[in-house]
Amino acid sequence: MKKVVLTIVSVFFAVLLFAQANDPIVGKWQNPSGEGKIEIYKKSDKYYGKLYWIKDANKKDAKNPDEKLRSRKIQGLEILTNFTKDGDTYSGGQIYDPKSGKTYSCKMTLKGKDKLDIRGYMGVSLLGRTETWKRID
Template sequence: MKRLMITLCSMFIGLMVFAQSNDSILGKWQNPSGEGRIEIYKKGEKFYGKLYWIKDSNKKDAKNPNEALRSRNIQGLEILTNFTKSGSSYVDGQIYDPKSGKTYSCKMTLKGTDALDIRGYVGVSLLGRTETWKRIK
């Protein structure tokens, strides 16, 4: 009986660990224009995204409000920061737009397994714009 309880507890703990690490948002995504690809990953309990590929790999962060950062390459930038999971959404994060040099509040919502709605906004979510990224297989 004791052995059965230990086995059942081990299986339960293993399932809990697997369920917690199974975040569907993780992976590689492409923006609608096809100009950029973003890899979403997890650091601790937060989610982040890095622009790992862009059409023009030599493009600089020329619109950055910090003059010292304007000479860095856009490719490799962490453009999604500090998201927390809330159901099928990821909230309370920020997105950096290298085309404008602006950072917006952001929320991400999974739409099935291969689509991700990204909503960047100022102040409240009603004042924003949504685009849908597609998963790269």
């Protein structure tokens, strides 16, 4: 019985590692200022990202346009939502900026295995800003 359970657990972890290898965006990333660390993960067929660490862990979402959400902590907040994969580009999603309380359309592009360009924009991608996140362990 022990061998069966160990085999099942081993297969589970092998499948999990294989799935992550096929999704190179999945993992932990740091923004350029070093103020935040984001974990990108896959739910169903979409990609999401959570702000799992910030310098001030007690900081609130004070600039959120929804008054009811202003008392929630920023740490743990899902800031990347609904991205779909197309080669090295992940698009169709949005990014929430807790510093401004604004949500932008967003496109993410892998640049090698340890750099990720994040482009937030309103309307057209041409009218936006890009920053590069670095992969961390």
